[in-house]
Amino acid sequence: MAAWLVIVPLGFAALAFATRSERVRPWLLPVAGVVQLGLVGLELAGFDAGLGRPWLGLDPIGRLISAYLAVLFFLCSVYAPAYLAQRAERPNRVFCAVMLVFFAMMNLIAGVQHLGLLWVAVEATTLASGPLLYFNRNPRSIEATWKYLLIGSVGIALALLGTFFVAYAALAGGSSTSLLLPDMVATARQLSLPWLHSGFVLALVGYGTKMGLAPMHTWKPDAYGEAPGLVGALLAGGLTSCAFTAILRFFQICAAAGEAPFARSLLLFLGLASMVVAGAFMVRQGDYKRMLAYSSVEHMGILALGVAIGGAAVFGALLHLLNNGFSKGVLFLSAGNIHRAFGSKRTGDVSGAARLLPASGALFLAGFFAITGTPPFGTFVSEFTILTAMLQAGRYWIAGAFLSLLLLVFVGMGSTVLAVVQGDPPERAQATPYRDRWLSVAPIAALLALVLALGLWIPAPVSELLRAAAASLEPGR
């Protein structure tokens, strides 16, 4: 089934590229989204065409991620036509086609079982997202794209070296290797530890660059700041999660080799570092889209922290992955609307969004409360789970740091968000064309509803998926 999850979007990409009409093309995205949802539904229902085995195949983590990606992409794709209609001045052929390729590659990451192919897929997402970032075609977006490509590619290159190291670890350990995840996990005990350690570090730094863990996060504010809100949502919600999945793959091998503590210590370090950096840069942040980028860094840190703590926290981290993705969708899309309406992303020029754009402003504010772990939103449940696990593990200092950093982030983010939402809109903003439309708001509301739903009640199948995925990361339990 994994194969079809990749092939179908690619087919739509070709279709989009072939389509002539600028107005029809964007509607291919929601169609693709619906089809993908259907496929995922089939897959979850247990239907499986074993195409591409053993390289492709959905283990619990892959199943979780691909389902999540389908939902996220569907809602973003519903938003897309309204947005592209706004930007009629730009040809969207490349945009639509590349976005579908990008989506396909993310699904490949979710569904791939071969470390080498995994690398190819991640690099492919980097290259595919380049044109998306560059959609606005102004100097700033060029700069952002350049930095993104260069830093991303270098990071990924390190990940490739890491992959090779792990492969060599198998050879040096005296066993043959196929770089297939199941085999690696099965034979993990024989891996030569020095090579494994170095390989894991390289992979962590490489894919961590993609995921945006500090200090490899530097491309993020630029890229997210300059990309269209739609792209920002897919990068912050989808791509980072995929990079995290890649890291989880290597973590699985480490854990199977009995080296989980080693991997955890590194993740813990990078996780805390990310939260600190994010908090520091969010304080007095004058650009609300860059602020969202730092918030993404922070939450990547939380994910790493969750895996690092282990136990129930892994479940929490995976749940947080969903919550963070959906909340980021809310924030980036509503921020995009606000950006359209005010023509600026500096808090100095933007105020009174709640008056000018009642819906988008309210959703932006709600998204802020959601992302900061306010009950009853889902983020609260995941953060509570992680915190409880920390305390159960007796990691009191880490818990303290975690909480104080959450407060710091709240203060930094809150001042920016409230400055945007409250008050009276400036006169200039009255002139701009954009006002809330049904299609440009409903998807955001749906995303928010998802976060809320995850906070109120996690459906049995979802919690089953999460539990299975968490179990595959906790060989001991």
Place this chain on the structure above:
Amino acid sequence: MNTGLAALGALLIGASGLVAACAGNAAPALADRVGAGVLGAGAALAALAALLALAGGSDTLAGGVLALDALSAVFLLPVAVLGAACACYSLAYFPAAAHPREAPRLRAAFGVATAGLIVVLLARHSFVFLAAWEVMAIGGFFAVTAEERQREVREAGFLYLVSTRASALCLLALFALLFAATGGPALSPLAPGRVSPALQSAAFALALVGFGLKAGLMPLHVWLPPAHAAAPTHVSALLSGVLIKSGIYGIVRVVSLLPDAPAWWGESLLVLGVISAILGVALALAQHDLKRLLAYHSIENIGIIALGLGLALLARDAGRLDVALLALGGALLHVVNHALFKGLLFLGAGAVIQQTGTRALDALGGVAKRMPATALCFAVGAVAIVGLPPLNGFVSEWLIYSGLLRTIAAGGGAVWVLAALAAPGLALTGGLALACFAKVVGVVFLGEAREPAAQATREAPAAMLGPMCALALACAAIGLGAFALGAPLGAAAQIALGAPGARPDAPFAALSLLALALVVLAGALGLALRWRLRRSPRPSGPTWDCGYAAPSARMQYSASSFAATLVRAFAFALLPRARPPQLAAVFPAASSFHSHVPDAVLDGLVLPASQRLADLLGRLRVLQRGSVHAYLLYVWIALVALLAVSGASR
């Protein structure tokens, strides 16, 4: 069944804003009425449930996720009463017709916050509690920032938001700790010895900070005065009357969960209470702004309540159940009383502000002549909050006092010393509160308006007078009907103390009789005087100004000058700033005197510290200067560092 009632009431209250919105913003007046009506109905249900529970009908709902016992009911009752009163008040104070944009949002926020508060009182499940807590806090935020067009309101709102989040994070840690300890989210009493004392103390410390932030215990009170000043007055009434009490409730509830309390819990509560009481009232005395003044009095009263709580804990450890019951009963009763008279005072202040258009004490004066009913209600509230007989404030303070006195009479130990210091501290608080409210009543309602603009025009409308009168009557009723208080207070206190069947042994009847005697005696004297003066001429002529020729209203003793002596006496704590007039030449030019008392904690500590921190973090920005080479370098540094770590770990 009671719990169900209360939950239903909460549901109605929470939905009131929505219902009103459905009623349509086309007909604002109608929407107002519908909203208030629905909220009132919900409040009535909640009040009924609370009364039933106090009568001994405590039960649970949804498998113990929600429950209503006497302890919750003591807090629930004022929520219902004050909530309804404020809703009715808002019909005339904040009508949708006058505020087409803000009023509907405020209505919704008000209802949601109140409902959240009720659920907090009912919740016995950590997630539900935290969710309700946050709903209450966020609803409160939107209620406070209803008029967010004004910069001052936005700043106050942000301060409120940050401190409420800080408190929420403490509670998150607290409940996570309990969760980790008990392995479940249920908020049920721990078995003694089940959890290590250190962990319990940690939990208590978290509760003290988290709930103390919400309650406004010194020095965690920083958000309280600005928020109360910024909010619409009926919101201030709700905030100060019941919302901050959720902090007290939380502390009591958590203490009732933790079995073996070491002495320092009670001691810290008692000491913090005395500090809050004295400094709170001293700061209140120094304020020039009517609403800020009332806000600081909330801090004082929270301090009195905390004092009672701490004493109760200490007494429970010392095995003096009678003292514990007196102190806790007093504290709980004071929770109710403070809701009544502080609500009343805020509503009265709101009426004055609406009529005169200013909050500045030194501009006001002579309001009583145009607004006699408001003046009477406010005076009742003032007498009550100062704790004077025959009103309710006296009863609760009397209970706490007699707890202290019994401790002193028993003698011995650290408790004795603390009590022997707390009792005069309470007396000092009482004296200062008396001075402060004598000042407020005198300066606002009596004399003449100091600024012509601040002249009150007419009496407040019925929709505002009604709630005030109701609250004033409630104050009097508790004062005179003290004899009926023993059973409900006992029922509530014994839950917190885990001592079934106990009830405070206090001469409640005697208190009632004393109040009655006072009323009768004063009434009789008053009537006699009326009779004697029946034929004396109407007031005539100006006030005797000791021969001064042309007295003007500006020459009256102002609020600041009234407080000056005491403020000087407390200069060591208040750090007042005064700009005295400069008299230079032989014929000096016109000069002005300006005095201002900053909040030592907020203006002296919190704001500078956060500025400093922000600057410090700002330094880090040099790391993000846009050079891609530097960024790549970071990647490699991270790589090398991690490799080195992993190499070292081998």
Place this chain on the structure above:
Amino acid sequence: MNAADVLLALLAPLLFPPLLLGAITRTKARIAGRRGPPLLQPYFDLARLLRKGVVRSRTTTWVFLAGPVVALASAWLAAFMIPLGARGALIGFPGDLIAFAYLLALGRFFTIAAALDTGSAFEGMGAAREAAFSCLAEPAALFALLVLVKLSGSTSLGSMLGPELPQLWAVGAPSLGLAAVSLFVVLLAENSRIPFDDPTTHLELTMVHEVMVLDHSGPPLALILYGAAVKLFAYGLLLVRLATPFDVGGTALGAAIALVELLGLAVLIGVVESVMARLQLVRIPSLLVGAGLLSAFGVMLLAG
């Protein structure tokens, strides 16, 4: 206690207080070498005032009249709580000493409000001083009473000052002595006598209590003067009972002795007023704080 005792306990606070004022004035006159007004002069003054008409300022409201009324009513109730002699307090219940303090506070509250009601700068000044000084006097008084509470183990004035007071002196004489001294200071302050306030001065700027009632006239003024006398009576009774703890058994006899002692106290006050000068206003707080520390020290002596 039988009906006669009740009657006595009821009437004494009603009838006796003005006599104290008379005694004080008389003493001062004598020391000054004048004959002075008759002892009963205060009664005559009251009667005259009650017959007079009233002039009220346009500025005033009902509060202006409520002040004297409430002050007098609360002072009476407070007075009923102090036993005449060893026994025979009309009102008594555990913790009534709090009620005693708060009743007097109620009176003060309304007196201050009535003063501010006139909108006169001078009366405002007096009100401010009254409020400020009593803030400092109250803790002092409470500390003094705490000494009694600790020693007697009771919280009711009736039993604290009751027959077993002598034993308490036997146990804690030093503390009780300190308490008595600071109570005397508080008495002088609360009843606005020299050195805190000069009831006979004519310079409004220096007045405390007198300036607050400048605008009152006729019956209201009568109530004020009478109320002040009752307040003095209550404090005085408390003080003499504390200072002369012996118990002669019978209620009536004890009461008689107490009243005589009260006259003695009045004479003492007169002497003090004649030999001392009025303090500077700025020095008054420190004196009150001193009194408070004195009684606090008394309490600390009993620690443990």
Place this chain on the structure above:
Amino acid sequence: MGELLDLVLVGVLLLNFALLGTSRLSAAIKFAGIQGVLLGVALFVSHEQPGFRLILLAVASAALKGGVIPAILLRAMRNVSIRREIEPFVGFTTSLLLGALATGLSLVFARSLPLMAQHAGVLTVPASLATVLTGFLVLTTRRKAITQVVGYLVLENGIFVFGLTLVEAIPFLVEIGVLLDLFVAVFVMGIIMDHIHREFSSLSTEHLTSLRE
């Protein structure tokens, strides 16, 4: 065959130094290209009896790294007609010293890792690490965007060298995918460089610092 492989790898190492030492942009690009070709040779000689897919891979990579990509870069360079000098942050001698240091470090690091018997004597792993570090040096110390692409290329070459050790392990498809990705990456970077030049009429990355805190 080990000696032969070592010979090639020594060539690779020398090219690293040449890269660090040269001041001419076109030269740098050509060196990278030659390195690419050498890698193809290395892949070929690193096995006793190279199979068909090995040969194909060797040819493909040699063609791509030695032919196509340098062509792209040179074309880009000519299009934007930029000044032909490399503008380093640190001087060439310093770069050379750093390069030497890097090589030494990689020798040490490689020794610290347990190598398999057939790789113990050979330069493969040290050479690969040294090349990776060289690529890093070029990336971080050269000012022009185009030189950074060269640096990225060298970095990839280094990784490719490591790939020699496990040709058996890595499926053909993945190898091709890697090459394809590399190609697309350079291609896209070429396009972006083109736009950069159009916007800023220069390829110096100093213009690319407007996004900052």
